[in-house]
Amino acid sequence: xxxxxxIGIAVxxxxxxxxxxERLLGTACYKKxxxxxxxxxxxxxxxGINKIELLAATSTDSAIAKFLDKKGEGIHHIAFDVDDIxxxxxxxxxxxxxxxxxxxxxGADNKLICxxxxxxxxxxxxELCQEIR
Numbered sequence: 001x002x003x004x005x006x007i008g009i010a011v012x013x014x015x016x017x018x019x020x021x022e023r024l025l026g027t028a029c030y031k032k033x034x035x036x037x038x039x040x041x042x043x044x045x046x047x048g049i050n051k052i053e054l055l056a057a058t059s060t061d062s063a064i065a066k067f068l069d070k071k072g073e074g075i076h077h078i079a080f081d082v083d084d085i086x087x088x089x090x091x092x093x094x095x096x097x098x099x100x101x102x103x104x105x106x107g108a109d110n111k112l113i114c115x116x117x118x119x120x121x122x123x124x125x126x127e128l129c130q131e132i133r
Contacts, residue, residue, distance in 0.1 A: 001088070005081040005111075005129045006044070006051035010067050010074060014056035017073075018043050021052065033108045040064050042108045053079075053108065077115070079127035085112050088128055092116060104130070 011017035018029050022045075031044045039062030043054040055076060057065035067076055082088040085104045093099060098117040107113035107129065116126040 001080040001082055003081050005079040006053045007075060008053045008055055008077040008079060008127065010064050010076040011054050011056050012068060012073055014041050014043055014054060017054050021045050021054065031109065034058065035108045037105055038062065038107070044109060077125040077127045079129045082128050082130050085114060085128050085130035089114055106132070
């Protein structure tokens with residue numbers, strides 16, 4: 001794993017949260033995107049080398065909606081940049097980690113993604129991200 005790619009934050013309202021984070025970070029959202037496979041709308045912010053992804057559910061049965069119902073708004077996941085997501089998935093399986101995806105899938109911000117089950121990572125949902133080349 002190369003670096004933290006972004007921190008994902010679950011929010012009830014993408015519009016209200018975008019306004020809040022624009023004021024907080026002093027920068028505009030650089031990208032909004034709908035990710036149908038995850039039933040979320042996303043908004044990305046970048047300050048320096050750091051990125052924040054806001055996630056709002058588009059369906060009541062999405063993972064983000066369930067997270068919000070259970071825990072409320074807040075940090076949902078930490079994403080790590082990887083060079084080769086397939087090799088990293090194989091390495092993690094060999095190390096005994098449970099992956100929530102059998103194979104990588106297309107995520108937001110031009111990335112292939114895979115999630116690591118939080119029961120293996122001290123309750124933190126980890127996302128692997130590889131830039132689609």
